[in-house]
Amino acid sequence: MSDEHTPWPVKAYLNHGFLKSRDARPLRILSEYLEPEARFEDLRVSDTIVFFGSSRVVPREEATAALEAARKHGGDVEGAERKLNMARYYEEARELAGRLTAWSKGLPDRRRRFVVCTGGGPGIMEAANRGASEDKGINIGLNITIPLEQHNNRYITRELAFEFHYFFMRKFWFVYLAKALVIFPGGFGTLDEFFEIMTLVQTRKLGKRMPIVLYGSSYWNDVIDFDAMVRYGTIDAADLNLFYRTDAVDDAFAYITKELLETALHVPGGGL
Numbered sequence: 001m002s003d004e005h006t007p008w009p010v011k012a013y014l015n016h017g018f019l020k021s022r023d024a025r026p027l028r029i030l031s032e033y034l035e036p037e038a039r040f041e042d043l044r045v046s047d048t049i050v051f052f053g054s055s056r057v058v059p060r061e062e063a064t065a066a067l068e069a070a071r072k073h074g075g076d077v078e079g080a081e082r083k084l085n086m087a088r089y090y091e092e093a094r095e096l097a098g099r100l101t102a103w104s105k106g107l108p109d110r111r112r113r114f115v116v117c118t119g120g121g122p123g124i125m126e127a128a129n130r131g132a133s134e135d136k137g138i139n140i141g142l143n144i145t146i147p148l149e150q151h152n153n154r155y156i157t158r159e160l161a162f163e164f165h166y167f168f169m170r171k172f173w174f175v176y177l178a179k180a181l182v183i184f185p186g187g188f189g190t191l192d193e194f195f196e197i198m199t200l201v202q203t204r205k206l207g208k209r210m211p212i213v214l215y216g217s218s219y220w221n222d223v224i225d226f227d228a229m230v231r232y233g234t235i236d237a238a239d240l241n242l243f244y245r246t247d248a249v250d251d252a253f254a255y256i257t258k259e260l261l262e263t264a265l266h267v268p269g270g271g272l
Helices: 022-042 060-073 077-105 124-134 167-176 188-202 217-223 226-231 237-242 249-263
Strands: 047-052 114-118 139-144 161-164 178-183 212-215 244-246
Touching: 022 161, 022 167, 047 077, 047 124, 047 188, 060 077, 077 114, 077 124, 077 212, 077 249, 114 124, 114 178, 124 139, 139 167, 161 167, 167 178, 167 188, 178 188, 178 249, 188 212, 188 237, 212 249, 217 244, 226 237, 244 249
Parallel strands: 047 114, 047 178, 114 139, 139 161, 178 212, 212 244
Antiparallel strands: none
């Protein structure tokens, strides 16, 4: 089980054949807890604002160019128009992440920093990392090794770029440090992350109060009929108060900052 050129016997922690084996799976899982924890402690990261959303949304400039090319060369105009319509969410995630980063850096308590955190890939994830980076803030990318679409975007702070194998360990780090969540339009992965967190909140397994923003009214109203879930009795009407729905950066920013001041910084009324 040792490498061909490794002297034998070899220390267990240097035996790569063993470390990649089924028997060592608990060690690999533990390493995806301990290694990120060490880096977060080194950089004094203890509070995050997590952005979820589609990896397929592109910047407005890129979407505009693609539409022009499609019209000029007989491409998929309908698909290009759809991408341009969705590009607003890239720009709004970028703006919101930048504003939250600037706000956090301006807090009087320098020990508390609310660091933007994403899944590290393209789309909405890139937009949020980009917005934080443009406002000179450190930011986190919790990437995952999967066959399609996922690659580290170039705006993640180098020391806070992670690569996970296990989805459940990646999800742990999304939630463990989170003090606020923003869920932009997304696909299966975004829905999975949103509903898992809502399950934790609804069942009170998450022992902290934090603002959860569902961003993009037109998208979410089409994709999920929460009112129907209430009518059918699968959730309570009060469960709709567990998250906040909005379609505007100003509104999301005001809600998140007020809630963070009250819940994380314990400032009565959300004022400094």
